[in-house]
Amino acid sequence: FDGTSLLPITLGDGSDTLPFCQIVDTDAKVTDVMKAAKSKEAAYMLKAQLLAAKLNLAMGDVPPTDAAAIAPTIAAADALLGSDSCTPETGKNEADRAAALALISALDAFNNKYSP
Numbered sequence: 001f002d003g004t005s006l007l008p009i010t011l012g013d014g015s016d017t018l019p020f021c022q023i024v025d026t027d028a029k030v031t032d033v034m035k036a037a038k039s040k041e042a043a044y045m046l047k048a049q050l051l052a053a054k055l056n057l058a059m060g061d062v063p064p065t066d067a068a069a070i071a072p073t074i075a076a077a078d079a080l081l082g083s084d085s086c087t088p089e090t091g092k093n094e095a096d097r098a099a100a101l102a103l104i105s106a107l108d109a110f111n112n113k114y115s116p
Contacts, residue, residue, distance in 0.1 A: 003030070006058040011047055012081035020047050020081040030055075042100035043081065049107035050077040056114040066110075073106045 004027060011033075012021030020043050024030055030051065037048030053074055057067055080099055 003027070003055060003058075006055055009051060009054045009058070010078075011050055011054075012078055015082075018082060018084070019043070022047075024051060042097050042104065045104050046077055046100045046107075047081060049104050049111060050074065050081065052111045052115065053077075053107045056111060059114075059116075062114055066113075070106075070110050073103060073110070077103045077107065 007030075008023050008025035010023055012018060014023050015021045016023075022029070022033070024033060033051050034048050036044045039045070053070060056062060057070075062070075076099075080096065080103065083096075
């Protein structure tokens with residue numbers, strides 16, 4: 001990844017106090033987020049899909065109507081990642097896991113449409 005000009009990207013509330021909140025401000029951090037998505041844990045995949053969506057928006061190739069349409073999904077993903085209930089054990093909480101999987105699906109569809 002060589003998109004330093006697109007960074008920083010905030011995930012969750014942007015703090016490092018919760019497991020899935022982070023300010024991604026280097027290529028190495030982008031790579032780390034993407035590599036962690038191989039986990040079976042939904043929160044790691046949500047974090048990677050959210051980062052990809054925000055990078056796609058930052059590149060400026062997304063039409064305004066599509067950017068507006070995905071905005072609530074991005075806000076919901078940030079809120080879930082920034083919640084106290086989002087932990088490496090999120091998969092044990094069925095409501096959080098279901099919410100994460102729905103958000104992953106929506107973000108994945110968006111990313112597949114706009115990823116270079």
